[in-house]
Amino acid sequence: MEKSSLLIQFPEQKLTLLIQDSLKLVLMGKMNFEAKIELVQREDLSEAEQELLAASQEILKDAYAPYSKYKVGAAVQLKSGIILKSSNQENVSFPVGICAEQSLLAFAGANYPKDAPRMLAISAQREGDEVFAKVSPCGMCRQAILEFENRFEHPIQLLIQYPDGQVVRIDGIQNLLPLSLGDLSL
Numbered sequence: 040m041e042k043s044s045l046l047i048q049f050p051e052q053k054l055t056l057l058i059q060d061s062l063k064l065v066l067m068g069k070m071n072f073e074a075k076i077e078l079v080q081r082e083d084l085s086e087a088e089q090e091l092l093a094a095s096q097e098i099l100k101d102a103y104a105p106y107s108k109y110k111v112g113a114a115v116q117l118k119s120g121i122i123l124k125s126s127n128q129e130n131v132s133f134p135v136g137i138c139a140e141q142s143l144l145a146f147a148g149a150n151y152p153k154d155a156p157r158m159l160a161i162s163a164q165r166e167g168d169e170v171f172a173k174v175s176p177c178g179m180c181r182q183a184i185l186e187f188e189n190r191f192e193h194p195i196q197l198l199i200q201y202p203d204g205q206v207v208r209i210d211g212i213q214n215l216l217p218l219s220l221g222d223l224s225l
């Protein structure tokens with residue numbers, strides 16, 4: 040191995056990564072990865088799940104999205120049962136804008152630092168549309184959700200509103216973010 044290379048092993052995933060020149064990843068093993076993502080009918084959800092989805096749907100109407108015209112609402116249920124809501128907040132300097140999920144989790148983490156987020160619902164709609172957009176958390180939001188899972192050592196169930204009364208239910212962010220960066224000590 041060259042001196043600039045770094046070998047990283049993930050025993051649980053039966054995966055070994057060889058990182059060369061800090062950038063190039065070479066897969067050396069097989070990865071066993073099975074995503075737990077299901078498409079369900081909204082009426083088949085539990086009462087708590089439906090309530091949280093409704094909260095995300097309600098808050099998206101007040102999203103501040105004058106540039107993308109893409110309104111996103113997010114609602115989180117904490118372990119105590121408290122439900123918090125937020126929406127995307129854009130900025131004329133585009134990178135300054137913040138996603139609904141990130142603004143929501145930042146507020147939850149700051150104001151309820153000992154109350155773990157357990158379930159996160161997301162709804163999105165383009166301005167003028169009647170139907171929901173098929174949204175999915177962006178990469179930065181996936182990383183933000185992962186941090187909260189690690190912080191409270193508990194997965195967060197995700198619910199995403201889809202058109203035609205369908206809902207995507209995801210059993211923890213690892214299903215959307217395999218091989219994630221979650222521990223700098225490894």
Ligand SMILES: [Zn+2]
Nearest residue numbers: 138176177180
């Ligand atoms: Zn995002």
